[in-house]
Amino acid sequence: MTGATGFLGGAILRRLRAADPDGSVRALVRPGRELPEGVEAVEGDLSDASTFAAALEGVDRVIHAGARVSTTGAWEEFESTNVEGTRALIEAAAAAGVERFVHVSSLSVYDVQRDDAELDEDSPLESGAEGRGFYARSKLEADRVAQAAIERGGPVTIVRPGLIFGPGRPVPLARRSVAAGPFRVVLASPSYLMPMAYVDNVADALILAAQRPQAIGRIYTVVDEHVRQSDYARMFREASGQSFRPIFVPPALIRVAVSAVEAASKLAGRRPPMTRHQVDRTLRSARFDGTRARHELEWQPQVPVFEALQRSFAANRAARS
Secondary structure (H helix, E strand, O other): EOOOHHHHHHHHHHHHHHHOOOOOEEEOOOOOOOOOOOOHHHHHHHHEHHHHHHHOOOEEEEEEEOOOOOOOOHHHHHHHHHHHHHHHHHHHHHHOOOOOEEOOOOOEEEEOOOEEEHHHOOOOOOOOHOOOOOOOHHHHHHHHHHHHHHHHHEEEEEEEEEEEEOOOOOOOOOOOOEEHHHHEEEOOOOOOEEEEEEHHHHHHHHHHHHHHHHHOOOOOEEEEEEEHHHHHHHHHHHHHHHOEEEOOOHHHHHHHHHHHHHHHHOOOOOOOOOOHHHHHHHHOOOOOOOOEEEEEEEOOOOOOHHHHHHHOOOOOEEEEE
């Protein structure tokens, strides 16, 4: 697998080792990275395809959860790792006779053209990639690479998880929010739907996608539950024990402010910190249909959202103490 030392990758390893302590697991990792006992490490990098053959030798299934996730860097860095790295890894897996390749994508690849959209795996992908941040743009292009492999008959499966959260990472209050004393300014409407996906539940779905024969050539949306932003803020407050008042900023006001910043940045010859396109994509609420994963993979989220929030905050508090 790739991404084994990351947030999602670590959860996948824990689930794999718990289910089969004697099973053989190999991970492609950068030099110096530590892995749990019993996991074989092959040093390499997604931007260096010369390391793939050794990592894939004798492997029958690949879960590709690795990616460059930085908020900084040039497009070429994201392209070489997330796009071309995915392309080269799929090709190397085919050459090595790998029976299943599971690519971890994202809900951000979907084209959400309006509020309250209903989207499933056959819905159109985003068309304005150039208006996105480099990470989101690279995930979109990598998803297209994996789809092209499926169209060629490759044993590839794509999984598009919702907003992943869990222990070991700060729990998000919203897609975008700002702390202001006793308030939390939430850049969304109270009715915005949060597509929550607890990290262990996502790991379960990925493992099932790697195991089930009917998953070959299929795409799966994985969302535990859609929670209204106002309800989620209440759950967040109760689970965390924090006392704050959420203030929801109207999307129209956010769009006006970002448009002004974008225009000023262009006049100054700088790249804007956020574009109107990014804001529209972030603020539009949608419901992502995960019926296919539940039926074909027989996947069910084992940990409900509120309990997952409680576990996440408890674990994060313990880690800080």
